[in-house]
Each structure stands twice: as structure tokens, then as C-alpha cells.
Amino acid sequence: MSHGYVENKDELLKRLRRAEGQVRGIQRMVENDTYCIDILTQVSAVTKALEGVALALLDDHLTHCVAEATAQGGAVADEKIREASQAIARLVRS
Amino acid sequence: MSHGYVENKDELLKRLRRAEGQVRGIQRMVENDTYCIDILTQVSAVTKALEGVALALLDDHLTHCVAEATAQGGAVADEKIREASQAIARLVRS
């Protein structure tokens, strides 16, 4: 079964590779004794970028997986919505 | 049209009145020159409580409003999911 994000896979991978590069960049800043505040600025930036990836994934999930399940109705739909709500809670609390 | 949270209205109102009381309590702490850290602890507590209210509302919204709309399909469903995704993004970013 293909998932909601399949159409946006390349874009997601591009954003994740950029985030990976940002984390490596932060490592270099620490290795080079960069000033704490400048490092903190970059950590906030990569955290925000990853939140953006999560929100895009969630939007795809709601649009495809949850919509398809709710069209079927019943226990399948309930489970999909329960899962989505828990994922949203983890995202809000992280 | 009744909304998803109607069944949980009393519980939501109870939690919102508690949050209102917490905010009033924080006012008294400020008026009484309470130590900053103790006030900060209470602000984090009421912020977390309000997030809990938002997550409960969102769960009801997904379970009822979004599910009903996606069962219909088409533009109605797309709009409901777009709205839900934007509300989730505001919650994550607040």
C-alpha cells in the first residue's frame, strides 16, 4: 500500500538531506569552538526545519491515509484517527 | 451543525475554567511578589493544560468533522483537511 507522502518523496528527501547537512554543520561549529549563541541559532533552525518536514508528512497522511480510512468507516477509520492524534500530540510536546 | 466536541463539552469547559483559575492564580503570584521561578513553573503548567485542551479538541475534530467530510469526499473533504493541517501547524509553532 502506498502512503500519502509518495507524491512528495523527492521533496521530503531533499529537506531531510538539508537537515542532515545542518546537523553536520553544527558539529563543525562545536569542533571549531564557535560561540554558543551562534550554535543555538542553528539548532533552532534545524529543529524548525524538521518540524516543517513533520507537518508536511502529517498533511499527506491526513489527506490520503486518514481520508481513505474514514471513507471506509468503522474500526479502520477509528484506528487511523487515533494514531494521527497521538502523532500530533508527540509533535506538539516535542 | 453540531461539532465534534459537543459530547465532551462539559469536560472541555471544566478544563478551561481550571486554566482560567490558574491564570488568575499567576496574577496573584505577581501581585504578591512571588519568586520568578515559581511563577514560571505555573505558566508552563497552564500552557501545558491549554495544549491538552487543544489536542482534545483536535481529536474530536478529526473524529467527527474531518471524518464526516472525508466520507463525502471532494472539495468539502479537501477543505476540512487543509484547515486541520493549518490548525496543527499553529499548535506546533505556538
Added chain:
Amino acid sequence: MSHGYVENKDELLKRLRRAEGQVRGIQRMVENDTYCIDILTQVSAVTKALEGVALALLDDHLTHCVAEATAQGGAVADEKIREASQAIARLVRS
């Protein structure tokens, strides 16, 4: 001992009373069966407002209480910074 926020007390109380009013407003929205998304928008707004109050308090605390303690140095300073770090962590995680 007066705390860092004493100079900004009126402003803090004004913001807290506004937040209290917002929470009461959300209660009315629930009582009046307002659409879920509109309620969620208001919850995100009051959460953000309370975060603003916390950040202002924290700034005052760092500027006065922590600065005074670190000027003394020793265990008093260590304790003040430990407390401030924990308060920041609670705020970030809430």
C-alpha cells in the same frame, strides 16, 4: 528581596488579565458551539501570549536575580543558574 520583574509588574499583570479574558472567551466559544478550528485558533493565540509572559519574566530574572547572584559567585550563583536552566527546559518542553 524584590524580584527582577517588579519594574514590569503592571505590564505583566495587564498581559495576564488579557490572557485570562482570552480563556474566558474560549469558554464562551465552546458554550456557543463555535466551530472547532476557530476555537483552536484562539487556544494557540493564548498559549503564545502566555509564552510571551514567560519569556519576559525569564528575561527579568536573568537580568536581575541571576546577574546579582553570579556577581556574588559561589553556590548561590550555581543554584540560580541551575534553577533558570530547569525553568527554561520546562518552557521549551511545554
Added chain:
Amino acid sequence: MSHGYVENKDELLKRLRRAEGQVRGIQRMVENDTYCIDILTQVSAVTKALEGVALALLDDHLTHCVAEATAQGGAVADEKIREASQAIARLVRS
């Protein structure tokens, strides 16, 4: 000038390398069409890990850079606290 985190450099680098590995792991999950919710769980985990790194950096910064500056007092101290407060605000809002 050495910064507050210098003593914890190895630990910070270890946590950052782990976060880098987590982001690469998420890329593989997307490449392998893993279920959306499982990917979202990992994104929340790495966001939380990065927040932990930021909080550790901030604690070191307060303990060393801000404490040393406030011991000197004057404009140097004010600037250090202003910077720290802004970094905290970015962290809270990310």
C-alpha cells in the same frame, strides 16, 4: 576565548552525531516507503534530541559565558543576557 561548552564538547558531538544518524535513518524510512506515523515518531524523537542539545548548550552558556560577563557587570553583562534571552525565545518558539 573558550566557551562554556568546551568541557562537554565530546558529549555534545556524540549527541549531534547520533542526531545526524537519526536524520539519515528517517531518509531511509522515506526511501523504503515506511508508514507515515512511524516516520513521524522518529522526527519527533530527533527534534526532542536536538532540543536536549540546545538546553545543554544553554546551561553551559549561562554557567560560564553569562556568569563571567555578569561578574564584570555593565554593558558586557547586559549584552550577554540580551543574547541569551533571544536564544531562549527562539528555542521556545521553534
